[in-house]
Amino acid sequence: NLTSAGNGVAQPAFAFATSAIDGRARTGLITTAHGQIRTPAFMPVGTAATVKAMYPAQVKQLGADVVLGNTYHLMLRPGAERVARLGGLHQFMNWPHPILTDSGGFQLMSLSKLRKITEKGVTFQSHIDGARYELTPERSIEIQGLLGADIQMQLDECVRMPCAREEADRAMQLSLRWAERSKAAFGALPGQGLFGIVQGADVPELRVESARKLIDIGFHGYAVGGLAVGEPQDVMLAMLDVVTPILPADRPRYLMGVGTPDDLVESVRRGVDMFDCVMPTRAGRHGLAYTRHGKVNLKNARHAEDTRPLDEASPCEASSAWSRAYLHHLVKSGEILGMMLLTWNNLAYYQELMAGMRAAIAAGRLDDFIAETKDGWARGEA
Numbered sequence: 518n519l520t521s522a523g524n525g526v527a528q529p530a531f532a533f534a535t536s537a538i539d540g541r542a543r544t545g546l547i548t549t550a551h552g553q554i555r556t557p558a559f560m561p562v563g564t565a566a567t568v569k570a571m572y573p574a575q576v577k578q579l580g581a582d583v584v585l586g587n588t589y590h591l592m593l594r595p596g597a598e599r600v601a602r603l604g605g606l607h608q609f610m611n612w613p614h615p616i617l618t619d620s621g622g623f624q625l626m627s628l629s630k631l632r633k634i635t636e637k638g639v640t641f642q643s644h645i646d647g648a649r650y651e652l653t654p655e656r657s658i659e660i661q662g663l664l665g666a667d668i669q670m671q672l673d674e675c676v677r678m679p680c681a682r683e684e685a686d687r688a689m690q691l692s693l694r695w696a697e698r699s700k701a702a703f704g705a706l707p708g709q710g711l712f713g714i715v716q717g718a719d720v721p722e723l724r725v726e727s728a729r730k731l732i733d734i735g736f737h738g739y740a741v742g743g744l745a746v747g748e749p750q751d752v753m754l755a756m757l758d759v760v761t762p763i764l765p766a767d768r769p770r771y772l773m774g775v776g777t778p779d780d781l782v783e784s785v786r787r788g789v790d791m792f793d794c795v796m797p798t799r800a801g802r803h804g805l806a807y808t809r810h811g812k813v814n815l816k817n818a819r820h821a822e823d824t825r826p827l828d829e830a831s832p833c834e835a836s837s838a839w840s841r842a843y844l845h846h847l848v849k850s851g852e853i854l855g856m857m858l859l860t861w862n863n864l865a866y867y868q869e870l871m872a873g874m875r876a877a878i879a880a881g882r883l884d885d886f887i888a889e890t891k892d893g894w895a896r897g898e899a
């Protein structure tokens with residue numbers, strides 16, 4: 518299904534097709550203007566138009582098909598209009614592959630000052646220079662369009678948990694009205710998609726109402742928001758058990774801000790197709806390595822003379838070509854290479870885990886794969 522982009526060059530329309538099914542889990546392929554995304558997919562976070570401490574080509578080589586950009590950060594610096602004048606985000610950061618941008622609401626709620634939410638949108642002060650801004654559903658879509666994102670997100674209001682039911686209901690209803698306005702403002706270019714975001718905190722009835730009304734509005738994909746905001750994992754998984762079964766099977770399901778390796782396997786098992794999380798990159802910058810044998814905190818003195826690499830069986834050089842002793846030294850010394858190698862290792866492990874799940878689903882053995890994976894984490898150091 519090709520559509521003309523007006524310049525005579527045929528552009529693929531945004532599309533999603535599932536292939537293998539294993540219980541509630543499935544593999545799929547998302548087609549966008551900048552390429553295809555194999556699902557289940559983990560999206561490295563590229564907040565300020567860079568996946569911190571990584572080269573774009575390296576991120577791609579690890580198996581990431583898509584990265585996330587943050588509207589909040591980019592609208593403040595360098596500015597959406599400037600990125601557009603410079604050719605858009607793909608060209609600006611030299612990432613000629615799919616990009617998903619969030620809408621800015623979540624980051625501004627956690628980073629900006631003097632925030633005020635009204636029916637119209639959110640006004641706030643920049644955490645960088647205190648300048649005042651307004652973000653409405655329409656402006657957020659305009660910014661994401663200026664950035665040129667292949668997948669764009671509606672503006673929503675995400676409440677922290679625990680929260681009163683009335684508060685969760687108010688924010689969920691506002692997010693539904695903003696979903697309508699976001700869709701009305703979305704001028705889909707060929708190969709671009711818009712996702713709605715399911716809210717409703719930890720209240721099943723609110724989650725069901727939000728999902729059903731978003732489906733009535735109609736989106737290219739559906740995100741489950743309002744989670745990974747401090748609630749226990751079992752509450753997050755319980756909300757997935759409520760929501761994923763009622764989302765359309767032929768549209769991608771995106772769990773925002775998740776998560777640890779254990780969160781990923783438990784959520785893929787429950788039918789989630791897309792994830793984003795700062796965990797692997799941020800933890801890497803703080804000396805924490807994720808491996809198939811569990812977590813390794815390289816700040817710990819017990820590594821000071823350990824000549825073993827993080828994982829000699831890993832195809833990733835960062836995991837096999839340097840000793841833990843050296844990584845410990847780099848981390849303790851605050852050396853830039855320490856951040857680079859651990860970020861590289863962590864993203865490699867996350868992509869290896871996603872590729873393993875995609876293969877396991879295709880072979881109808883996801884439960885076995887998850888059991889083997891958890892066993893590896895539990896056994897710890899070989």
Ligand SMILES: CNc1nc2cc3nc[nH]c(=O)c3cc2[nH]1
Nearest residue numbers: 623675742743744745746773774
């Ligand atoms: C790190 N946890 C987390 N990152 C999130 C980003 C989000 N964006 C939009 N809407 C959300 O509800 C939302 C929830 C989130 N939880």
